[in-house]
Amino acid sequence: MLKKDVIDQYQPTIGIECHVQLKTKTKLFSAVDNDAIGKEPNTVVSPICFSLPGVLPVLNEAVVELAIKAGHALNAKVANFSKFDRKHYFYPDLPKGYQITQFDQPIVGKGEVEVPLDGEIIKVGITRAHLEEDAGKSTHPAGADYSLVDLNRAGTPLLEIVSEPDIHSAKAARAYAQELYYLMKYADVSYVNLFHGNMRFDVNVSVAKKGSKELGNRAEVKNINSFKAVEKAAEYEIKRQIELLEKGEEIVQETRGWDDSKQKTLSQRGKEDAHDYRYFPEPDLPPIVITDDEIEKVRSNMPLMPNEWRKELTAVGLDKPVIEEVLAFDAEDERVSYLGVFEILRDDKELAKKYANWVVNIFGPLQREKGMIITDNARILHTVKSVYDLVMADKLNSTNAKQLLRELVMLKHSPSDVEGYASQKGLIQVSDAGEIEKIVAQVLKENEKAANDVKNGEMKAIGFLVGQVMKNSKGKANPQMAQELIKKQLGV
Numbered sequence: 398m399l400k401k402d403v404i405d406q407y408q409p410t411i412g413i414e415c416h417v418q419l420k421t422k423t424k425l426f427s428a429v430d431n432d433a434i435g436k437e438p439n440t441v442v443s444p445i446c447f448s449l450p451g452v453l454p455v456l457n458e459a460v461v462e463l464a465i466k467a468g469h470a471l472n473a474k475v476a477n478f479s480k481f482d483r484k485h486y487f488y489p490d491l492p493k494g495y496q497i498t499q500f501d502q503p504i505v506g507k508g509e510v511e512v513p514l515d516g517e518i519i520k521v522g523i524t525r526a527h528l529e530e531d532a533g534k535s536t537h538p539a540g541a542d543y544s545l546v547d548l549n550r551a552g553t554p555l556l557e558i559v560s561e562p563d564i565h566s567a568k569a570a571r572a573y574a575q576e577l578y579y580l581m582k583y584a585d586v587s588y589v590n591l592f593h594g595n596m597r598f599d600v601n602v603s604v605a606k607k608g609s610k611e612l613g614n615r616a617e618v619k620n621i622n623s624f625k626a627v628e629k630a631a632e633y634e635i636k637r638q639i640e641l642l643e644k645g646e647e648i649v650q651e652t653r654g655w656d657d658s659k660q661k662t663l664s665q666r667g668k669e670d671a672h673d674y675r676y677f678p679e680p681d682l683p684p685i686v687i688t689d690d691e692i693e694k695v696r697s698n699m700p701l702m703p704n705e706w707r708k709e710l711t712a713v714g715l716d717k718p719v720i721e722e723v724l725a726f727d728a729e730d731e732r733v734s735y736l737g738v739f740e741i742l743r744d745d746k747e748l749a750k751k752y753a754n755w756v757v758n759i760f761g762p763l764q765r766e767k768g769m770i771i772t773d774n775a776r777i778l779h780t781v782k783s784v785y786d787l788v789m790a791d792k793l794n795s796t797n798a799k800q801l802l803r804e805l806v807m808l809k810h811s812p813s814d815v816e817g818y819a820s821q822k823g824l825i826q827v828s829d830a831g832e833i834e835k836i837v838a839q840v841l842k843e844n845e846k847a848a849n850d851v852k853n854g855e856m857k858a859i860g861f862l863v864g865q866v867m868k869n870s871k872g873k874a875n876p877q878m879a880q881e882l883i884k885k886q887l888g889v
């Protein structure tokens with residue numbers, strides 16, 4: 398076990414490469430369906446995906462616009478000129494024997510991302526982002542002496558985003574990965590479904606004694622597809638490397654994998670250098686030339702980015718943790734847009750704030766636990782407004798408002814008369830003075846001692862009496878009104 402003072406002598410340095418699958422209808426170089434989810438193996442493929450002799454790739458124009466958008470999201474310089482190259486390696490799921498990628502002239506150049514971490518902002522430089530094709534998938538059936546190859550994913554457009562080694566803790570690595578996810582989600586360039594591998598992180602970790610000018614040898618942990626695993630893998634690597642160095646051993650530059658069940662990284666292979674890939678320019682594709690006007694046109698149509706959403710949410714008076722939770726819930730389910738609804742409500746600050754709190758306390762948790770049933774914005778909007786109106790009209794107390802929302806969210810269809818529904822469920826607050834007066838009189842008769850205490854100036858007892866009124870009215874009485882009527886009847 399490493400002691401904390403030993404760990405503190407080292408500075409970890411982390412850089413992250415992230416492969417983002419772009420949300421196009423068709424693949425990067427062929428007009429075949431780009432959606433492989435749930436499809437039989439090798440059914441969304443063209444001769445290009447199989448790289449049969451004589452086929453020629455044609456660039457999907459939609460990919461260029463998505464790459465420009467991503468470039469803006471990364472605060473990066475979009476290149477006026479970029480080109481494709483061949484990267485050679487031999488693997489069954491890459492039938493050409495090379496991957497078409499971008500080597501020395503990527504479509505996106507230097508940029509910078511602001512990452513919230515523990516209430517502060519850290520800045521992570523972007524080295525570059527380049528376009529490339531995804532490979533197929535190999536599976537190795539247990540006990541079989543063969544492997545299976547599925548090329549449905551071969552040719553899916555990827556944007557590989559490379560960060561500067563600006564990250565210095567496992568927690569910061571996770572925060573950066575999560576921020577990239579928001580950036581790609583809100584720039585609308587990817588479905589960002591981590592479970593389906595829409596974003597895959599390669600985490601490069603090295604450690605060096607603090608104050609030393611050189612970085613240590615690094616290990617690259619490949620193909621991580623959750624934020625938690627990014628953090629855990631970085632944490633594991635930092636410890637592993639410090640332990641080796643403390644024993645006087647060397648860190649081998651290598652590629653490692655993350656074993657989620659064992660929560661450790663495992664050596665896979667020695668790390669290749671660029672020359673091992675024998676890169677050369679792709680002769681079958683022309684370069685991508687983009688004018689400044691085209692770049693600016695995309696910029697002027699950019700949707701709100703996560704930091705802009707944070708500003709909007711701050712403006713209605715929400716705290717940072719609530720804001721981060723709204724973003725997380727919003728990004729989690731492709732079918733709902735809590736922020737889209739927020740945008741409609743934000744001019745009414747009080748309503749917008751209440752709504753955001755309901756997202757965090759009711760909609761989000763229900764979505765996570767049960768799979769939210771309301772999946773269209775119009776219905777969320779209608780539900781929220783109806784309930785809010787009832788609250789403002791003093792017909793619902795806040796406990797019952799939450800209860801009502803929970804029930805409405807789980808219904809297949811919204812009731813046309815929300816107030817009628819709420820009153821049927823006994824949630825509508827009684828603000829009818831006559832009715833409450835009767836209950837108060839009853840409660841005062843049954844609780845003479847507490848009533849006398851209040852009369853004698855012991856105001857603590859009034860809470861008990863209000864509680865009794867609430868109980869007798871089955872939670873429906875307006876508690877403020879109950880309190881006033883108790884005082885009135887007791888003459889205090």
Ligand code: MN
Nearest residue numbers: 416498529557
């Ligand atoms: Mn790559």
